[in-house]
Amino acid sequence: MVMRFTEEHEWLRLEADGTITVGITDYAQDALGDLVFVQLPELRAYAQGEEVAVLESVKAASNIAMPIDGEILEINEALSDAPEQVNQDPLNAGWFFRMRPADPEALGTLLTEDSYAQLIKA
Amino acid sequence: MTESLLKTPLHALHLELGARMVPFAGYDMPVQYPLGVLKEHQHTRAQAGLFDVSHMGQILLTGDSTATALESLVPVDIVGLPVGMQRYALFTNEQGGILDDLMVANLGDCLYLVVNAACKEADLAHLKARIGARCHVESMFEQRALLALQGPAAVSVLARLAPQVAEMTFMNVTRVSLLGHDCIVSRSGYTGEDGFEISVPVEGAESLARAMLAEPEVQAIGLGARDSLRLEAGLCLYGHDMDTQTTPVEASLVWAMSKARRAEGARAGGFPGAEAIFAQQQNGVSRKRVGLLVQERVPVREGAELVDGNGAVIGRVTSGGFGPTLGAPVAMGYVDIAYAALETELFAMVRNKPVAVKVAKMPFVPQRYYRG
Structure with missing residues (x-):
């Protein structure tokens, strides 16, 4: 599984x-x-960096940007009634959307799990 | 560049408990503990929460004429405040604007004041300049910590340390020895729940906090939940829901002005801005603070513009967020007086989109003060 x-x-x-x-x-x-x-x-195409989602915590609002160019195919409707799923299970039930990348190679340009682990340690 | 932040006597304890710290009013304060804001909020309403509010300012007034002196600064009956009682008060300026809100307690041999952290130096200077010749004004900023124990279980928890607190009712205040420390305990708070505020000498603060946290009903609660609790209770946050540009009439705080000090009262006026405030009561105001129930799930936050059905701006949100007990977003703000009636339907602009809100009665969650 590539992440x-x-x-x-x-x-x-x-x-x-x-x-x-x-x-x-x-x-x-x-x-x-x-x-x-x-x-x-x-459900439409967005360019990398475009705002695609807004998360509101008890404290503040933050924006989520499109990670790579592509088209949104499906969103996790369950989150509108149960936003707490993002806190409880961010990697599974807390998913935001499914997309088709404009360039299948674009994924490879992003951080690997190891690089990301180092980023948050720093 | 980064100004060094002050620390309360419980700072090390907050870190030990795993708190996330943020700058607030010049202090490094816990915004939440590992439990998280939602659960901290719900725990306070269900059982008991312990808050460190030591950043707030505690001031003693002593002398023969403290009550008449203080009455020259607040639209509140202090002369008639019985020993063992406290009252909510406001420092006003010459225009009738609000300099700060505070609690005033009559301890018999002195008046004991609790003021907001961000205003405490200015309040102290104001008191010294305006009534320093008529009474002794003493800051306890360095000497005393302040803890709040709030929630339905607060009384049984505190009564284990001092059984007599169970006899107190809402707004009672008294000196109590807790674990051998000379404390000032009032049955009050800023969450809408029953509870206590406990002034303790700095050297006793940590042991007292640890003793209360050791009780099974008690959780440490951060500023995040403190804010959502006070918002649901419909209580104003100074610097947001009121300031020097708003009067008690505009801020819907006329209830805090004692009968004796109003235009028709026995000791009418005599506080800064009295004429302006009385004129507003007589002639009406052009805007007013109201509660707002949000009709959608999206939180409406401070600064959001309020518009009418035609998109005309008629007000602004001054506090807003998610109300965990209500299970919905809540807000308060100022609106043109024509839109201040209950049930008026308005829109708050959130990320350029109108979100339906309705003017609503406050508190949003029923107050549960213990009145005996």
């Missing part, structure tokens, strides 16, 4: 069908604190 990470603490998991599932890391959910609202993107 890559961004400096903005997103994880990207390559699925068997070539699509990519995106969420935030355990480190990120812990730093944000209890989430009370998640606004997810529309």
Whole structure:
């Protein structure tokens, strides 16, 4: 299973069908604190860096950017009623959206698990 | 560049408990513990939470004419404040604006004041300048810590250390020895729950905090939950929901102005800005603080503009967030008086999108003070 990470603490998991599932890391959910609202993107193409989601914790709002160019195929509807799933299970039930990358090679340019682990240790 | 932050006497304990620390009013303060804001909030409403509020300012007024002197600065009946009672008060300025909000307790031989952390140096200077010749104004900023024990189990917890506190009712205040330390205990707080605020000498603060935290009902609670608790209780945060630009009338705090000090009262006026405030009571105000229930799940936060159905800006949110007990976002803010009636439907602009809100009665969660 291929997993890559961004400096903005997103994880990207390559699925068997070539699509990519995106969420935030355990480190990120812990730093944000209890989430009370998640606004997810529309089903359309977004460019890398475009704002695709807003996370509201009890403390503040933060933005999630599109990690690589691509089209959003599916969003995790369960989060609108249960945003706490992001805190409880960030890597599985707390996923945000599934996307098709514009360039399948783009995933490889992101951080590996080891590089990400070093980033959050620093 | 980074100004060094002050530390309360419980700073080391916060770190030991795994708190996440943030700068607040010049102090390095715990915003949350490992439990997290939501659970800390719910724990306080269900059992008991211990808050370090030692950053707040404690001031003693002593002398023969403390009550009349203090009455020259607040629209509150201090002369008629019985021994063993405390009252909520406001320092006003010459325009009727609010300099700070505070608690005033009559301990018999002195008046004991608790003021906001961010205002405490200014409040102390104000007191010394305005009434320093009529009474002795003494800061206890370095001498005393302040703990708040809040929630339905607070009374049974504190009564294990001092059984007599169970006899106190809301707004009672008394000197109590806790673990051998001379404390000032009031049955009050800022969460909407029953509970106590405990002033303890700095050297006794940690042992007292540890003793309370050792009780099974008690969790340490950070500033994050303190804010969501006070917001649900409809209580104002100074510098956000009121400031020098808002009067008690605009801030919907007329209830805090004692009958005796109002225009028709026995000791009417005589506090800064009295004429301006009385004129507003007589003629009305153009804007007012109201509660807002958010009709969607998205939190509406401080600074959000409030608009009417046509998109015209008619106010602004001054406090807002998620109310864990309510299970929904809540907010308060100032609106043009034409929109201040209960049930008025408005919109808050969040990320350029209108979010439906409704003017609502405060508190959002029923207060559960112990009145005997």
